[in-house]
Each structure stands twice: as C-alpha cells, then as structure tokens.
Amino acid sequence: MRGPGPDTGLRAADLHSSLSDPLLDVMNFLNEVTLRYPDAVSFGPGRPYDGFFEVDRISTYLDTYTRYLEQDLGRTPEEVRTALFQYGRTNGQIxxxxxxxxxxxxxxHTDPSGIVITVGCQEAxxxxxxxxxxxxxDVLLVTDPGYVGITGAARLLGAETVPVPEDGAGLDLDALRSTLAAVRAxxxxxxxxxVIPDFSNPSGTSMPTPKRHELLDLAAEEDLLLLEDNPYGFFSRTGERRPTLKSLDSRHRVIYFGSFAKTCFPGARVGYVLADQPVxxxxxRRTLxxxxxxxxxSMVTVNTPALAQAVIxxxxxxxxxxxxxxxKDLxxxxxxxxxxxxGALARHLPQDRWQVRWNVPDGGFFLVLTLPFAAxxxxxxxxxxxxGVIWTPxxxxxxxxxxxxxxxLSASYLTPDQIEEGVRRLASHLTRRMGQG
Amino acid sequence: MRGPGPDTGLRAADLHSSLSDPLLDVMNFLNEVTLRYPDAVSFGPGRPYDGFFEVDRISTYLDTYTRYLEQDLGRTPEEVRTALFQYGRTNGQIxxxxxxxxxxxxxxHTDPSGIVITVGCQEAxxxxxxxxxxxxxDVLLVTDPGYVGITGAARLLGAETVPVPEDGAGLDLDALRSTLAAVRAxxxxxxxxxVIPDFSNPSGTSMPTPKRHELLDLAAEEDLLLLEDNPYGFFSRTGERRPTLKSLDSRHRVIYFGSFAKTCFPGARVGYVLADQPVxxxxxRRTLxxxxxxxxxSMVTVNTPALAQAVIxxxxxxxxxxxxxxxKDLxxxxxxxxxxxxGALARHLPQDRWQVRWNVPDGGFFLVLTLPFAAxxxxxxxxxxxxGVIWTPxxxxxxxxxxxxxxxLSASYLTPDQIEEGVRRLASHLTRRMGQG
Structure with missing residues (x-):
C-alpha cells in the first residue's frame, strides 16, 4: 500500500509532481533570498521601489473610494458598507x-464586462x-527565457509548456512559426x-512596433491566442512608447494581463485580465x-478582497x-x-577590457549580463x-x-548610490574571477 | 482543425470541462440570485450579517496593526512601510x-510555521x-450533501470526488468504511x-464528540487525511461546544481550514490552513x-494581500x-x-397540519426543509x-x-422580522401548493 503509516506523515513522492519541480522554488527564492544576506546589495528580485509610498495614504484612498461610491455612484451608506464588508461580484467591483x-x-477601449479583477496578475x-x-x-507556448509565474501556473495544472526563443528584439517570429508546426506535428x-512585449522579464528586451503587427497577423493565421502581460509598460527609459498588442487587436486574439503592483503597490495584490473574447x-448561447x-x-478565491479593490x-x-x-515621478x-x-557597468566593467557584455534595455526593471564563465x-x-551583492542566474x-x-540584474528598488556600490562589488568579484581565469 | 476561425472567437466546447459543469455555476448563483429579486426576502446565500460592521473601523484596525508592528515587534517605520507596501512572505505575515x-x-496548539494565510478559505x-x-x-471524499467550494476546486484540478452520505449526526461512518473499500477495489x-463537523453547510448537522474520536481512529487505520473546515464553529445555538477534530488530533491526520469571513468580515478575504504534517x-529531508x-x-496568488492581512x-x-x-454579540x-x-416555521407550517419537515440544527447558518413535492x-x-422569497434547492x-x-434556508444575514416575514411568504407558497396537491 502506498501512503504513510498511521503516525509518519507524508512522503514528498506522494504529492503533486509540480512540487518537486525546481521551477516552483524560483519565485520563493527571488522573494526570500534577500532575507538571507540583509547587508548585501540585491539586484535580485524585481521589487517595486517603495520610497514614494506612505502608509497614511491607505486610509485616504479608502475614504476617496467610499466618497466615490456615495457621491459619484449615489450609493447609500448601507450599500457602501456592504460593498466593503461582504462577498461581492465575482469579477470585481472596480x-x-x-x-x-x-x-x-x-x-x-473595452466594455468593463470583459474585465476580471484578480488577486494580482498571477491569479489571472x-x-x-x-x-x-x-x-x-493543449500546450502553452512561452518566450524563452520567460517569466516563471506563467510556467509555474501551467505546471500546477499539469499542462505542457513549449519554449519559443527570444531574439534581441523580443520574440523570434520564424522560430515561433517552426515551433507551431513542430507542436502540431x-x-x-x-x-x-x-509574451511581455515591453521590457520583458527577465531579458529586458522589447518588441518593435512592426513586429507587433506581424505577430497579430501570425496569431490570426495560426489560430493562436496571445497572452500579453504588461507590468512594466509605463517604465520607458528612452521615452519612446509602443502600442500594446491589445490596442492593435481587432480580431479578439489578445488576452491582456494588467497589474497594479508596479503602478500602485504590490501589497494590495490587485491585478486584472481583459478577456473580451466571445465564447x-x-x-x-454567447458569453465572454x-x-x-x-x-x-469563484472556485479559486471567490472574489478579490473588497478592501484591496477599494484602496486601488x-x-x-x-x-x-x-x-x-x-x-510620473516613479x-x-x-x-x-x-x-x-x-553607467556603472560601463565604468566598472569597461567592455574593451573585460569580457562581460550586457544588453541595453529600452526600459523596465531588468538587464542581462553575459559572463565568460558559468553564472x-x-x-x-x-x-x-x-x-555582498546578489543577482539571479x-x-x-x-x-x-x-x-x-x-x-x-534588477535595479528597480535600489537608489542610484546603491546601484553604484552594487556594481562596484559585482565588478570586483567578476574581475577577480576573470583575472584568475 | 479544432478551434475558432480568425475572427469568430472561442467555442465553449474547447474550454476546460469544469466550465460546463453546472456545479461551477452554483456559487455564482448563490452570490448573485439576490440581485435579481431585490425585494424578496432571501434565505439563499450564507452571507454573514453586516449590521455590526462600521466602515470607519477599517482605518482603526490598520492603525492597530501598524502600532503592533512598531511597538510589539519593534519594527522601524521603514519596515512597517515595507510590510504593507511590498510583496511579502508567501505564507503570510499574521x-x-x-x-x-x-x-x-x-x-x-501549533507552531505558526504550519499555518498558511490564504485569500479566503477557498484558496486554501x-x-x-x-x-x-x-x-x-487519487480521489477526494466529500460529505454528501456537501460544500460546493471543495467539489468545485477538485473539478478545476480534474480530480474525482466520491460522495460519503451524511446521517442526521454528521457523517455516516459505516458508509465511509464501505466507500473506502469500494474506492480501493x-x-x-x-x-x-x-468534512464540516460543526453546523455543516448545507445540512446544518453536527458530529457528536464520540463520533469525532471514532473518525480520527478510522482515519489512522485507513491511512486517510481529514480536511476539517470550521467556518461556523463559534455559532452554537444551544451553547454546547464540541472539540474540533484538530484539537483532538495527535497523529497529524487533520488539515484544518479556518476563515475570518464569518468572525471578522468577508470583504477582507482572509482565511488560513493549518497543515503541520511532516513531509x-x-x-x-523533512519539511512541513x-x-x-x-x-x-507562489504560483496562485503569490501572497495574500498585505492590506487585508493588516486589517485582520x-x-x-x-x-x-x-x-x-x-x-459575543454576533x-x-x-x-x-x-x-x-x-419558531416561525413551527407557527406557519405546523407539522401536525402540513407535510413539511425540518431538522433542528445545534447552530450555524443553515437548516433543511423537506417538502412533499419537488423543490x-x-x-x-x-x-x-x-x-417574494428566495431559498436554495x-x-x-x-x-x-x-x-x-x-x-x-439560511437565516444568517436577516433580521428576526425579515425571518418572520420570509417564513410567512414561504408558508403561503408551500401551503397553496399542498392545498392544490
């Protein structure tokens, strides 16, 4: 008989296979590695910067929302109480x-009925x-390298994920076509x-506008849905702004994921998905x-906390x-x-002297360094x-x-001084390694 | 080729099978049916009563929590800001x-490391x-009738659920033994x-204390884990209090689900699971x-909103x-x-006159009425x-x-006057039906 005896507890081998997949440790690792070396400069997690955040504002935003319910929507005090206190509409109230x-x-531009408010983008x-x-x-295609959250979610559901390589300008569309053919075969x-078209996690690459149109055409030809995730879109370094896939989508090919973790704050855990495809x-009978x-x-979280929705x-x-x-300030x-x-990389690891290379992202939180040895x-x-410096392999x-x-390297929640110091430490480590090699 | 053409959207038949399972509509139905007949007295959803709730208190509780972090735990203002603003510990901060x-x-009595704070009990x-x-x-056994949330969650994961009949005193243990044998065969x-040992949803039945001991022994003999859900345990009608399975569990057989939806408020969506089983x-290597x-x-909601945790x-x-x-007041x-x-049932549907029967729950939100015709x-x-009266089949x-x-019938969020009026309407409907029959 499989399973534990009366007092011995459980065996890991008897739990779902996703739990022994190293992938599911990555996100915990990213969230918690900084705790292990509190004095290190951490280029690890892509945490938003919290310097502009004030705890007192939470109550102010709650008040603003309740005033909005009363004054703009004409709700009675009892209805406002119910909106904040009770279980609510499954797909959200904001x-x-x-x-x-x-x-x-x-x-x-969309009808609000196509939006589902979720507990962070992850639930979406x-x-x-x-x-x-x-x-x-059924298989899911993901850019490679790609965001661990999407691959991990697929693992939980026991679904196969197939990588599609990125090139320096986002997705490699030829590789996408041949991957699709191979999967069907x-x-x-x-x-x-x-796909994350703007300032991707982890690579920092972006997709040029013409390629976005091409990808939408390809999706229609190949009968493929595009899951567009856009957590970093605001954060352009160059000031250039490219249209989201969804804003170009006239054929209901794009399911659009949004998050308030970076543009408001992560502690609210409010995200959403725009899924306006007719079914x-x-x-x-037609639904969305x-x-x-x-x-x-209704079977995962019932609804997104009213409290969190109210603050956002x-x-x-x-x-x-x-x-x-x-x-704007952020x-x-x-x-x-x-x-x-x-700038710090150019100063401390000059490319004419050391064999370290990096990409130059147009924005976002992430940049990739390529070393002459294993990372x-x-x-x-x-x-x-x-x-005293942390990063992610x-x-x-x-x-x-x-x-x-x-x-x-993630530079999202450090100050410029910390970035300078972190790169100095990193360069000191890497140049010593290269000097030894 | 399966799937939609370029512009036609999706076909329901191409979506996951759980979506065409009527079960997944039940919870939405319960949450939203009241909206369709706003003037009806609704014995439908098991919503908590919100009359004792004041919106202003949310800010007070937030303040209490931040003071606790600063004064009791000695956190700096920056650490408090991070606790509320950022992504946090996956298993929660409270x-x-x-x-x-x-x-x-x-x-x-348990070590806090065995607790996972979740987005409501449903996520747990x-x-x-x-x-x-x-x-x-692997199959899940559930009491029959049972809570739709657990069966729905199993459906999402594509897992088989097997019913175990209740008797008037909670679970039928003989039926449990024979079901186990049949499943293994x-x-x-x-x-x-x-199982919900106290004031079950939907039946309102409770398990006597001796049967709880017997169930724990049976679980150990049969190598079965017990998922004990206890949303209603405080709400005894008779004043009698029975021990939870978990408080009697010396063999790590019980995984205990708790919720603050009924004892604090549902709009926070904070629940937890105590899963202290060694693995x-x-x-x-041993973990919990x-x-x-x-x-x-980390792949479902990343963590429970810091904001909601702070208020709870x-x-x-x-x-x-x-x-x-x-x-106490609640x-x-x-x-x-x-x-x-x-009382209202006894007055309006006297059992010596009409063929309507009901159970007499020791507490909780729910009571079951048996009619002489189809409901x-x-x-x-x-x-x-x-x-103008709503209930759930x-x-x-x-x-x-x-x-x-x-x-x-759920009487949880009505006033006694509304209950009286609702039963009067219900009796008027049922007695007219019986008079016709």
Missing part, C-alpha cells in the same frame, strides 16, 4: 474604473490557463503564447471569456483614472536607475557571501538549457 | 497572531487539493475526506506540508487574539436568528417571483441524486 484607466493610459494567469488548457493535448494543439456554447473565467475564479479604486479615482500621469525614478546601472548558484553564493528562467553564463 | 488565536479560541482548499491529488488515481487511492523527501503549500501559493491582524490584536469573546445574533427561524429551480423561480449540493424534495 472594473469600470479599470476600463477608464486603460482607455486613457493604453488606448485600449491561473484562471486563463485553466480555461484554455482543456485537455492533455506531434498531434498537440498550441493554444496560446505568453459560443453548443446551444449557440471573462464570464467563463468568473466560474473558475481610491487611487484610480484620486488620479482621475490616469495612472501614467500619476506615475517613471523618472526607474529611468534614472536604469541609466545609473548602465550558477555557487557563484551567486560566493557573490553574496564574500562580495538567468538559467532559472529557461525551460530547458540556456542562460548558463548569464545573470539578471 | 501567522503568529493566528496561532495565538486558535490556541485561545479552539485549544489548537485549492492549495491542499493540488498538493494531495497527485495523480489520476477500483484501484483508486482515497487521499482525504472533507519526508526522497533524500530524507505548509512549506509545500507555499510553493503552490489589527482586529486580532485589538481583541487580544480572542475572537470568540469578540464575537454569536447571540445568529443564535437568535436560528431560534426565530425555528427545483422552477419552484424557486415561482417562489421568488410570486411570493438542496439538490445543488448533492454530487449525484439526492435532495430533490429539500430546500436549504
């Missing part, structure tokens, strides 16, 4: 505010993958492709994909549903940080312990082989 | 407060089922049994089941981690409501439209056949 915000900020990914990955033949159905039942996601959400809702109301304007801050990181967990441990973000000589 | 609370309220169920239901041969592995890896759940949670944490601190005392309120419901959606529609809560003549 969907109209979110629709106004993405219309103004992203030129995405779980809902969408659960709906789309209907049987064992195995009798599998490529259901959707996950036709066997009986001809968002309505189908609602059924799943209050922030949206306070800023007239224009988060891009509200984030956009400047992240731009300055990325410039500081690029593994052992090197990271040494770096943290002996040099890029190999963590590849589905198969890849990134063995690369590290990801 | 686990120590929760451990103190369940020690004082429930006599459950998803995490636990994902961990335990490792392969297609099919080559399946019964992994866990979900042994192939390499002999809570540590394994953390990996899954503030409530726990404000009440010295004694929620049973803090809920306990009296629910007791009064159940008495009012029983289906058509009867419900008639009841809501023509008599019990057949919604059975995995297979069952409950066709029964309705569930």
């Amino acid at each position: 969907h109209e505010l979110v629709a106004r915000t993405i219309a103004q900020d992203e030129d995405i 990914m779980v809902l969408v993958l659960r709906a789309l990955l209907a049987d064992p033949d 195995r009798g599998k159905r490529p259901r959707a492709l996950y 036709t039942g066997d009986d001809g 994909l968002a309505d189908e996601l609602s059924k799943i959400k 809702g209050g922030m949206l109301v306070a800023h007239d549903c224009r988060l891009r304007d509200a984030n 956009i400047d801050f992240y731009r300055g940080n990325m410039e500081a990181l690029l 593994d967990n052992a090197l990271l441990e040494e770096s943290a312990r002996d040099y 890029m190999s963590s973000f590849y589905l198969g082989a890849g990134g063995e000589h690369q590290i990801r | 686990h120590e407060l929760v451990a103190r609370t369940i020690a004082q309220d429930e006599d459950i 169920m998803v995490l636990v089922l994902r961990a335990l239901l490792a392969d297609p041969d 099919r080559g399946k592995r019964p992994r866990a049994l979900y 042994t890896g192939d390499d002999g 089941l809570a540590d394994e759940l953390s990996k899954i949670k 944490g503030g409530m726990l601190v404000a009440h010295d981690c004694r929620l049973r005392d803090a809920n 306990i009296d309120f629910y007791r009064g409501n159940m008495e009012a419901l029983l 289906d959606n058509a009867l419900l529609e008639e009841s809501a439209r023509d008599y 019990m057949s919604s809560f059975y995995l297979g056949a069952g409950g066709e003549h029964q309705i569930r």
Whole structure:
C-alpha cells in the first residue's frame, strides 16, 4: 500500500509532481533570498521601489473610494458598507474604473464586462490557463527565457509548456512559426503564447512596433491566442512608447494581463485580465471569456478582497483614472536607475577590457549580463557571501538549457548610490574571477 | 482543425470541462440570485450579517496593526512601510497572531510555521487539493450533501470526488468504511475526506464528540487525511461546544481550514490552513506540508494581500487574539436568528397540519426543509417571483441524486422580522401548493 503509516506523515513522492519541480522554488527564492544576506546589495528580485509610498495614504484612498461610491455612484451608506464588508461580484467591483484607466493610459477601449479583477496578475494567469488548457493535448507556448509565474501556473495544472526563443528584439517570429508546426506535428494543439512585449522579464528586451503587427497577423493565421502581460509598460527609459498588442487587436486574439503592483503597490495584490473574447456554447448561447473565467475564479478565491479593490479604486479615482500621469515621478525614478546601472557597468566593467557584455534595455526593471564563465548558484553564493551583492542566474528562467553564463540584474528598488556600490562589488568579484581565469 | 476561425472567437466546447459543469455555476448563483429579486426576502446565500460592521473601523484596525508592528515587534517605520507596501512572505505575515488565536479560541496548539494565510478559505482548499491529488488515481471524499467550494476546486484540478452520505449526526461512518473499500477495489487511492463537523453547510448537522474520536481512529487505520473546515464553529445555538477534530488530533491526520469571513468580515478575504504534517523527501529531508503549500501559493496568488492581512491582524490584536469573546454579540445574533427561524416555521407550517419537515440544527447558518413535492429551480423561480422569497434547492449540493424534495434556508444575514416575514411568504407558497396537491 502506498501512503504513510498511521503516525509518519507524508512522503514528498506522494504529492503533486509540480512540487518537486525546481521551477516552483524560483519565485520563493527571488522573494526570500534577500532575507538571507540583509547587508548585501540585491539586484535580485524585481521589487517595486517603495520610497514614494506612505502608509497614511491607505486610509485616504479608502475614504476617496467610499466618497466615490456615495457621491459619484449615489450609493447609500448601507450599500457602501456592504460593498466593503461582504462577498461581492465575482469579477470585481472596480472594473469600470479599470476600463477608464486603460482607455486613457493604453488606448485600449473595452466594455468593463470583459474585465476580471484578480488577486494580482498571477491569479489571472491561473484562471486563463485553466480555461484554455482543456485537455492533455493543449500546450502553452512561452518566450524563452520567460517569466516563471506563467510556467509555474501551467505546471500546477499539469499542462505542457513549449519554449519559443527570444531574439534581441523580443520574440523570434520564424522560430515561433517552426515551433507551431513542430507542436502540431506531434498531434498537440498550441493554444496560446505568453509574451511581455515591453521590457520583458527577465531579458529586458522589447518588441518593435512592426513586429507587433506581424505577430497579430501570425496569431490570426495560426489560430493562436496571445497572452500579453504588461507590468512594466509605463517604465520607458528612452521615452519612446509602443502600442500594446491589445490596442492593435481587432480580431479578439489578445488576452491582456494588467497589474497594479508596479503602478500602485504590490501589497494590495490587485491585478486584472481583459478577456473580451466571445465564447459560443453548443446551444449557440454567447458569453465572454471573462464570464467563463468568473466560474473558475469563484472556485479559486471567490472574489478579490473588497478592501484591496477599494484602496486601488481610491487611487484610480484620486488620479482621475490616469495612472501614467500619476506615475510620473516613479517613471523618472526607474529611468534614472536604469541609466545609473548602465553607467556603472560601463565604468566598472569597461567592455574593451573585460569580457562581460550586457544588453541595453529600452526600459523596465531588468538587464542581462553575459559572463565568460558559468553564472550558477555557487557563484551567486560566493557573490553574496564574500562580495555582498546578489543577482539571479538567468538559467532559472529557461525551460530547458540556456542562460548558463548569464545573470539578471534588477535595479528597480535600489537608489542610484546603491546601484553604484552594487556594481562596484559585482565588478570586483567578476574581475577577480576573470583575472584568475 | 479544432478551434475558432480568425475572427469568430472561442467555442465553449474547447474550454476546460469544469466550465460546463453546472456545479461551477452554483456559487455564482448563490452570490448573485439576490440581485435579481431585490425585494424578496432571501434565505439563499450564507452571507454573514453586516449590521455590526462600521466602515470607519477599517482605518482603526490598520492603525492597530501598524502600532503592533512598531511597538510589539519593534519594527522601524521603514519596515512597517515595507510590510504593507511590498510583496511579502508567501505564507503570510499574521501567522503568529493566528496561532495565538486558535490556541485561545479552539485549544489548537501549533507552531505558526504550519499555518498558511490564504485569500479566503477557498484558496486554501485549492492549495491542499493540488498538493494531495497527485495523480489520476487519487480521489477526494466529500460529505454528501456537501460544500460546493471543495467539489468545485477538485473539478478545476480534474480530480474525482466520491460522495460519503451524511446521517442526521454528521457523517455516516459505516458508509465511509464501505466507500473506502469500494474506492480501493477500483484501484483508486482515497487521499482525504472533507468534512464540516460543526453546523455543516448545507445540512446544518453536527458530529457528536464520540463520533469525532471514532473518525480520527478510522482515519489512522485507513491511512486517510481529514480536511476539517470550521467556518461556523463559534455559532452554537444551544451553547454546547464540541472539540474540533484538530484539537483532538495527535497523529497529524487533520488539515484544518479556518476563515475570518464569518468572525471578522468577508470583504477582507482572509482565511488560513493549518497543515503541520511532516513531509519526508526522497533524500530524507523533512519539511512541513505548509512549506509545500507555499510553493503552490507562489504560483496562485503569490501572497495574500498585505492590506487585508493588516486589517485582520489589527482586529486580532485589538481583541487580544480572542475572537470568540469578540464575537459575543454576533454569536447571540445568529443564535437568535436560528431560534426565530425555528419558531416561525413551527407557527406557519405546523407539522401536525402540513407535510413539511425540518431538522433542528445545534447552530450555524443553515437548516433543511423537506417538502412533499419537488423543490427545483422552477419552484424557486415561482417562489421568488410570486411570493417574494428566495431559498436554495438542496439538490445543488448533492454530487449525484439526492435532495430533490429539500430546500436549504439560511437565516444568517436577516433580521428576526425579515425571518418572520420570509417564513410567512414561504408558508403561503408551500401551503397553496399542498392545498392544490
């Protein structure tokens, strides 16, 4: 008989296979590694900067939201109490505010009924993958390197993920076409492709505008859905702004994931998904994909905390549903940080002297360094312990082989001084290693 | 080729099978049916009463929590800001407060490291089922009738659920033994049994204390885990208090689900699971089941909103981690409501005159009425439209056949006057039907 005896507890081998997948440790590792070396400068997690945040504002935003409910929507005090106290609408209560915000900020015009407010963008990914990955033949395509959250969610559902290589300008579309053919040749159905077109995590690359149009055409030809994730879109370094896939999507090919973790704050855990695809039942009845996601959400978190929605809702109301304007200081801050990181790297690791290379992202939180030797967990441990600097091995973000000589640097929540000091320490470690080699 | 053409959207038949399962509509139905008939008295959803709740208190509890972090835990203002603003520990930040609370309220003594703070109890169920239901041969046993949230979560994961009939005193243990044998004879592995020992949803029944001991012994003999859900435990009508399974569990057989939805408020969406089972890896390394759940949670919601945890944490601190005392008025309120419901039924549907029967729950939110004719959606529609009273057909809560003549009444969020009026309307409908019959 399998299973534990009466007193011996459980065996790991008897738990779901996803739990022994190293992938599921990556995100915990990213969140918690900084705790192990509190004095190190950490280029590890992509945490938002919290210097502009004041705890007192939470109550102010709550007040703003309750005033909005009373004055703008004409709710009675009892209805306001119910909105904050009770279980609520499964797909959320701030969907109209979110629709106004993405219309103004992203030129995405949609009926609010297509929006599902979720517990962070992560829950949105779980809902969408659960709906789309209907049987064992359905596979999810993801950019490689890619975001661990999407691959991890697929693992939980026991679904296969297939990597599609990035090039220096986002996705490699030729590789996408040949991957699709290869997947179909195995009798599998490529259901959707996950992509971060702007300042991708982990690579920092972006997709040029013409390639976005090309990708949308390809999706229509190949009967593929695109899962567009846009957590970093505001944070352009160069000032250039490219259209989201969703704003160009006239054929309902794009499911759009948004998050307030970076533009408001992560502690609210409020994200959303715009899933305005029509769904036709066997009986001809039509719904939206968002309505189908609602059924799943009712069995995952029931609804997104009213409290968290109220604070984010209050922030949206306070800023007239224009988060891009509200984030002006933060956009400047992240731009300055990325410039500081690029500058410090050029000073401390001059490319005419050392064999270290890096990309020059147009924005976002992340940059990739390529070393002349392996960038593994052992090197990271040494770096943290002996040099007081933390980063993430890029190999963590590849589905198969890849990134063995690369590290990801995140400069999102440091100050320029910390960035300078961190790069100095990193350079000291790497140049000593290269001097030894 | 399967799938939609370029512009036609999606076909429901191409989405995950759980979406066409009527079960997943039940919870949405319960949450939203009241909106369709706003003037009806609704005995439908098991919503908590919100009359004692004041919106202003949210800010007070937030303040209490930040003071606790600063004064009791000695955190700096920067650390407090980070605790509220940032992504946090995957398994939560109020686990120590929760451990103190369940020690004082429930006599459950545990190390806080075994607790996972979740987005409502529903997320906890998803995490636990994902961990335990490792392969297609693993099945979940649930009481029948049972809570739709647990069955729905199993559906999302594609796992089989097997009903175990209740008797008037909770679970039928003989039926449990024979069900276990039958499941094993099919080559399946019964992994866990979900049960609400106190004032079950939907039946209102409770398990006598001797049967709790017997169930724990049976679980050890049969190598079964027990998933104990305890949302209603405080709300005894008779004043009698029975020990939770977890407080009697000396063999790590019980995974305990708790919720603050009923004892604090649902709009925070904060629940937890106590999963202190040791887990042994192939390499002999030992963790707790809570540590394994953390990996899954990092891919479902990343962490429970800091904001929601802070408000619930503030409530726990404000009440010295004694929620049973803090809920005294609410306990009296629910007791009064159940008495009012029983009294009104006896007055308006005297059992010596009409063939309507009901159980007499020892507490909780729910009571079951048995009618001499079918209690289906058509009867419900008639009841809501023509008599202005709403209830839930019990057949919604059975995995297979069952409950066709029964309705569930919830008296949790009505006032005694509304209960009286609702029962008067219900009796008027039922007696007219019986008079016609």
